Amino acid sequence: QVQLVESGGGLVQPGGSLRLSCAVSGRTFTSGTMAWFRQAAGKEREFVAAVRSGRTYYEDSVKGRFTISRDSAKNTVDLQMNSLNPEDSAVYYCAGGTPILSEIRRGRGYGYWGQGTRLTVSS
16 A cells, blocks of 8 residues: 655744655655645645656745755655745645656646645744
């Protein structure tokens, strides 16, 4: 059984940093794509970042602030988030799968999703 379990969410002040981690069990996605999506209250799910074949992809609003990284030995994918602002508040979801390149930002083709971890950025 494949499981993706996120951790690391919480309450952070604006300008702060936080690191999310996604632990994968049951398979590896070495040749596939691992990604982070988020969904804020009342909004649709949106792409945050992905890593695929050594390349990384970011949503424009997080470029330069967020860094996605994969540890193949540990079978984890992390999201380091810096310079957080209230607009980053959301439930963050880890996803894994084999989407085609043009679909990695759309959330299609990911066969596995975690249950989410909540980030709140507030003073």
